[in-house]
Amino acid sequence: MVNRKSKIVTSLCIFALVLTLLAPINAGAATTGEPDSAVSNSASFSTDTIYQIVTDRFFDGNPSNNPSGDIYDPSNPRKYHGGDWDGITQKINDGYLTGMGITAIWISSPVENITSIDPSNNSASYHGYWGRDFYRPNEYFGSASDFMEMVNTAHENNIKIIIDFAPNHTSTAEYGDMVFPENGNLYRNGTLISGFKNDTNNIFNHESWTDFSTWENCVYHSMYGLADLNQMNGTVDSYLKDAIDMWLDYGVDGIRVDAVKHMPMGWQSNWLSDIYEEHQTFVFGEWFNGSTANDSDMTGFANESGISLLEFRLANAIRNTLGNGTMDMQELYSVMADRELSYKEINDQVTFVDNHDMSRFMTLANGNARALENAYVIMMTSSGIPTIYYGSEQYATGGSDPENRGDMPSFNTTTTAYQVISKLAALRKANAALAYGTTKERWMNDDVLVYERTFGNSTVLVAVNRNTKQGYDITGALTALPDGQYDDVLSNLLGGGTLTVTGGAIGSYYLGAGQAAVWQCDRTDTVPIIGNIDPLVGIAGNVVTISGSGFGSATGTVRFGTKAAQVVSWSDSLVQVMIPTISAGLYDITVTTSLGSSTANYDEFKVLTGSQTAVRFIAKDAFTEYGQNIYLLGNCLELGNWDTSKAIGPFFNATDSIAAYPDWFFDVSVPEGVDIEYKFIKKDEAGNVIWEGGSNHTYTTPTGTTGEVSVYFYN
Ligand code: NOJ
Ligand code: NOJ
Ligand code: CA
Numbered sequence: 001m002v003n004r005k006s007k008i009v010t011s012l013c014i015f016a017l018v019l020t021l022l023a024p025i026n027a028g029a030a031t032t033g034e035p036d037s038a039v040s041n042s043a044s045f046s047t048d049t050i051y052q053i054v055t056d057r058f059f060d061g062n063p064s065n066n067p068s069g070d071i072y073d074p075s076n077p078r079k080y081h082g083g084d085w086d087g088i089t090q091k092i093n094d095g096y097l098t099g100m101g102i103t104a105i106w107i108s109s110p111v112e113n114i115t116s117i118d119p120s121n122n123s124a125s126y127h128g129y130w131g132r133d134f135y136r137p138n139e140y141f142g143s144a145s146d147f148m149e150m151v152n153t154a155h156e157n158n159i160k161i162i163i164d165f166a167p168n169h170t171s172t173a174e175y176g177d178m179v180f181p182e183n184g185n186l187y188r189n190g191t192l193i194s195g196f197k198n199d200t201n202n203i204f205n206h207e208s209w210t211d212f213s214t215w216e217n218c219v220y221h222s223m224y225g226l227a228d229l230n231q232m233n234g235t236v237d238s239y240l241k242d243a244i245d246m247w248l249d250y251g252v253d254g255i256r257v258d259a260v261k262h263m264p265m266g267w268q269s270n271w272l273s274d275i276y277e278e279h280q281t282f283v284f285g286e287w288f289n290g291s292t293a294n295d296s297d298m299t300g301f302a303n304e305s306g307i308s309l310l311e312f313r314l315a316n317a318i319r320n321t322l323g324n325g326t327m328d329m330q331e332l333y334s335v336m337a338d339r340e341l342s343y344k345e346i347n348d349q350v351t352f353v354d355n356h357d358m359s360r361f362m363t364l365a366n367g368n369a370r371a372l373e374n375a376y377v378i379m380m381t382s383s384g385i386p387t388i389y390y391g392s393e394q395y396a397t398g399g400s401d402p403e404n405r406g407d408m409p410s411f412n413t414t415t416t417a418y419q420v421i422s423k424l425a426a427l428r429k430a431n432a433a434l435a436y437g438t439t440k441e442r443w444m445n446d447d448v449l450v451y452e453r454t455f456g457n458s459t460v461l462v463a464v465n466r467n468t469k470q471g472y473d474i475t476g477a478l479t480a481l482p483d484g485q486y487d488d489v490l491s492n493l494l495g496g497g498t499l500t501v502t503g504g505a506i507g508s509y510y511l512g513a514g515q516a517a518v519w520q521c522d523r524t525d526t527v528p529i530i531g532n533i534d535p536l537v538g539i540a541g542n543v544v545t546i547s548g549s550g551f552g553s554a555t556g557t558v559r560f561g562t563k564a565a566q567v568v569s570w571s572d573s574l575v576q577v578m579i580p581t582i583s584a585g586l587y588d589i590t591v592t593t594s595l596g597s598s599t600a601n602y603d604e605f606k607v608l609t610g611s612q613t614a615v616r617f618i619a620k621d622a623f624t625e626y627g628q629n630i631y632l633l634g635n636c637l638e639l640g641n642w643d644t645s646k647a648i649g650p651f652f653n654a655t656d657s658i659a660a661y662p663d664w665f666f667d668v669s670v671p672e673g674v675d676i677e678y679k680f681i682k683k684d685e686a687g688n689v690i691w692e693g694g695s696n697h698t699y700t701t702p703t704g705t706t707g708e709v710s711v712y713f714y715n
Contacts, residue, residue, distance in 0.1 A: 039103075039155050041574055042253035043280040043534040043545035046347045046435040048103040048160065049380065049425035050387040053088065054356055054405050055108040055141050056126040058390055061086030067140050070117055071124035077402035078123035085110075085142040085150040092153050096411050100393065100418055101425025105154065106162040106256050110147060110247065112136040113171070114182045120175040120225070127356070127405070128164060129258065130171035130226075133187040134243035144250075151251040162254035162282075163247055167240045167271070168262045169226035173197070174209075184227025188239060196227040205230045207657060210262070215297050216652040218262050231267040232616050232667055234705035241274045248279045256350075260285030260307060261298075269305045269537075270614040270669035276535055276542050277611065280576075284308035284350045288357070292317045292327070292335050299342040306537045308348040311384050313339055315352050322375045322466050323353075323364035328446035329466065336382060336451075340439060344604070347436050347532055351384035354392055360404050363397045370514045373420050373494055374464050377516045380424035381453065381462045383439055393417045416493055423490050424518070431522040432549050432573070433458040436531030443477035448511060454480050455531065456549055457523035461486075461499075461506075468514035475508045486519035525550030528591045530601035537606040540581040544605075546591060547574050554594035560587040560605065584609040584637035609636050613672035615699075615707040616658075618665045619651065619680045622713035627684045630664040630713070634678030635696075638670045644689045647681055673703035680713055 060082035066072055073079035088107065091097055097105065108128035112135075117124055128138060137144050151161050173184030173196035184196035186203060194203035205228040210221035222228040229236050244255065255275075260268060272283060287298045289312035302309045317335035320327035340346045353375045354361040365371040372395065380386045391408050394415060398404040412418065428434045437453035437460070444450065447467035453460045459480045465472060481501045488496035496517025500507035511517070531548035538544060544565075546558065555570040558577045565577035575591065587605045592598035622630050631649035633640045640646035651664035659665040670676065677696035683689050694714040701707055 039158055039160050039253065041545055041547065042160060043282060044348070044532045044547045045104060045160070045254060045282045045385045046532050046547065047429050047432075048385055049101055049421070049428055050104045050106050050162065050350065050385060051097060051100070051102040051390060052106045052352070052355060052387050053108070053390045054083075054127065055085065055088070056081050056083040057405050057407050058083045059087030059091050059408060060084060061088070061090045062142065062146070065140055065142055067115070067124075071115065074407070077405065078121065078126070080124050080126045080140055081407055083407075084140065085146045089146075089150045089153045091411070092150075092157050092159060096413065097159060098157050099413050099422060100388075101422040101429075102388070103158060103425065103429070104160040104162055104254065106164065106254070106387065108141070109164040109166055109258070110137055110141060111165075111243075112138050112187075116181040118172050119178050119180065120172055123402075125171070129166050131166055132170060132182065132185055133189065134239070135189040135246060148250055155251065160253035161251070162256055163252050164256045164258060165244065165247070166258035167229065167231065168259040169223065169228050170196075171227060172225045173227040174222065174225035186227075186229070186239075193235065193239070201235065202230055202233050203236055204228055205657070207655060214654070215261065216654055219264055220655045220658065223259065223262055228262075231263055231271075232614060232706050232708075237267070237614060237706045238704075241271060244271070244275060245278060248275070248281060252281070254282040254284070256310075257283060257285040257307060259288075260301065260305075260309070261287045264614075264667035265301055265305050266667035266669045267614045268307060270612050272306050272535075273537070273539065273608060273612045273669060276538055280543055280545060282308070282348075282534065284310060284348075286310050287312070289313065290316065292320065294338060294342045302349065303344045306535050308345070308350060311339065311349045311351045314379070314382065314384065315354075318353050318375050318378055319361065319364055322371045322378070323361055329444050329449040330446060332378075333441050333444055333449055333451070336439060337441070340383060345532065345536065346383045347385075348534065349384045350387055351379050351382060352387040352389065353379050354389045354404070355387075356389070356405050357401060358404065359400055360389070360396055360398045361392055362395050363399055363404075367397070368468070369395055369416070370468055370494070371466065373417050374466060374514070374516050376417060376420055377424065377462065377464055377490070377494065377518065378449070380421070380428065381434060381460060381518060383437070383453070386428075388421055393421055419493055420490060423493070427460070427489055427518070427520060431458050431460055431520050432456065432531060433460045433520070433522075436548060442479060443474050445472065448472050448474065450474055450477050452480060456525035456529045458521065458525075458549075460518060460520045462516075462518050463496075463511050464516040465511045465514060471510055471512040471515070473509070474511050475506065477506050478504055479506055480504070481519065481521050484521075486521070489518040489520055490516065492517075527597045528552070528593055528599045530589070530591060530599060533589060533602045533605060536602070536604070537608060538579045539608050539610060540579050542579050543568055543576055544579055545574065545576050546589070549573050550593070551575055551591060552593040552595060556591065556593040559590045559592070560607065579607060582607055606637070609638060609671035609674070611672050612638070612669045613701050613703065613705070613707060614667060615670050615701060615709065616665055616667050617651075617678070618659050618663060618708065618710035619713045620659075620663045620710060622664050622680060622682070623662050624682055628682045628690075629684075631681050631683050632666060632668065632678060633681055634676050636671055636674070636676055638668070639676065639678055644681060644683065645687070647683060649683075670701050672701050675700050
């Protein structure tokens with residue numbers, strides 16, 4: 001890795017110089033007061049409200065960078081319309097985003113895309129998902145300096161920047177007999193690395209289109225003919241690591257990773273651990289899911305890879321309950337409750353009610369504006385980081401793609417939805433119960449849901465009635481709010497009113513037709529409580545961010561197990577420390593205030609063995625009985641330390657170009673440059689294990705590139 005990094009130093013020093021001149025660097029400098037109200041915390045976004053922008057469709061701040069020719073046509077929803085980074089900068093400066101309380105924006109992938117028309121659907125790459133050169137900016141969105149100006153303007157306005165990033169593929173290269181003018185070409189800063197056809201160095205995977213039938217099939221086959229990058233190829237691996245470093249060095253705070261279900265999880269963990277060695281950044285991925293049920297591959301991915309996920313489950317449940325009425329509030333609540341159980345870190349998952357891949361909420365709800373407003377109330381007060389899809393706060397409509405990606409209809413700051421968002425975004429910053437709190441139902445029927453979030457001494461109580469024709473009496477519902485009178489945080493915008501609480505129950509309260517209200521109490525915590533630790537995995541020396549409350553203003557102590565960590569910054573709600581030099585393993589993290597009160601919260605912080613490399617393990621001739629799968633075990637934490645309950649797998653066995661039964665394979669992140677010992681096991685659903693015979697296999701892992709080992713399974 002040292003080698004790989006030094007190669008990019010020269011190209012980066014120009015950017016670094018510009019950054020030094022222009023940018024308030026977004027580093028974890030020591031802070032006092034309320035660092036969380038600024039952009040100093042790029043590791044945790046739990047107090048933030050994200051605004052998702054399709055860059056081409058938001059605001060054209062500079063018509064001179066618009067494409068010419070066939071790919072530009074503002075009247076065609078599949079062509080470029082002219083929106084750009086200058087436009088976003090202007091909308092930050094004119095107060096549209098800050099007025100809504102937005103503290104993070106997620107923009108389209110900024111990398112250079114194909115400049116030709118995709119003949120399979122006569123579309124231009126206005127959406128940014130057809131990358132060609134990940135080291136160059138998409139010129140139709142602006143120049144590198146326009147990008148940096150947008151980042152700096154955002155930071156000056158306490159807004160973080162998230163880029164969409166699609167390391168899964170370049171552009172479409174296969175669709176029947178069609179000839180694609182750009183052949184899925186991948187360039188590195190202008191130099192061609194490979195095209196999809198004549199790909200002599202295996203830069204791409206060359207399986208048929210995925211049929212989406214299994215996770216394995218999604219990973220190694222192409223999605224609709226998009227030239228599928230082979231991340232386990234050393235050239236592709238360093239290409240993608242260096243590319244994301246470059247964008248993070250521009251000051252980017254977060255990454256939305258496209259199509260995480262379609263890339264090897266081990267490679268993604270490896271990419272992430274490389275990122276975390278240099279940057280504190282929040283990473284969340286898109287695991288597309290059309291259902292409200294848990295998918296254990298999906299939540300397993302979030303829990304194991306360290307990449308948070310977009311919460312399709314909650315989105316689908318809110319859409320079904322408030323949008324088209326196919327679910328009721330009690331069913332919605334059971335999804336809310338279940339999602340809290342399926343994720344290790346529910347507060348780090350990203351929520352939404354619509355996006356660029358589904359119909360706009362207003363279209364789904366048949367124009368019922370109150371349904372949209374109520375959907376925002378539920379999303380913004382539920383666990384997870386809420387995302388507003390650009391234009392939906394203006395009640396934009398549109399069915400499926402590309403109709404859901406229309407031009408911004410207006411920038412009206414007086415819409416009810418805009419006002420509701422602004423009140424709740426402010427509350428998310430002010431009251432830690434929304435960022436980190438537990439969730440408890442307090443009253444419900446098919447139409448009404450009353451629930452409460454609580455964190456330490458802070459509480460937020462939410463009541464929503466989706467029925468626009470009928471009201472309900474919710475008098476007597478229980479609450480953790482202390483005795484007193486509470487005004488509606490929404491300033492009665494959705495028909496709410498003042499609430500009286502006596503003895504842990506709410507006084508007379510009628511929740512009228514279609515009404516919603518939010519009441520809150522935000523009391524100081526005198527003992528420390530941990531909300532989040534971000535990330536949850538790392539290497540000695542990496543910086544880790546602990547957010548929560550009651551840490552005190554004077555510097556205290558943080559321990560990993562019994563070992564104290566060096567403190568980088570300390571405030572009452574945010575502490576940054578360096579992972580101490582300790583052996584790989586899972587650790588309790590304890591925060592102790594300067595006055596001596598302490599809390600242990602997370603008991604599974606994973607300290608890795610060291611810098612990581614991605615290795616493909618292949619077990620040949622491993623014949624199994626029905627129900628058995630092949631797993632990997634070895635003598636380091638990353639390989640489960642010989643503990644069969646932590647074995648890596650189940651392995652894949654159905655990809656012809658890599659390995660197919662009786663051969664099995666899996667891509668794994670392991671420590672680089674070390675001698676490891678490993679063995680394969682056969683394991684069934686019940687946990688019965690058959691060990692591979694003979695002595696352990698041995699392998700020296702590579703440094704600065706990927707590896708592959710292939711051995712016969714020893715029966
Ligand atoms: C998911 C994105 O959100 C979608 O818009 C895109 O077309 C595909 N991934 C492929 O990049
Ligand atoms: C009935 C509601 O369904 C339930 O959610 C609530 O807890 C009780 N009423 C008491 O208010
Ligand atoms: Ca433009």
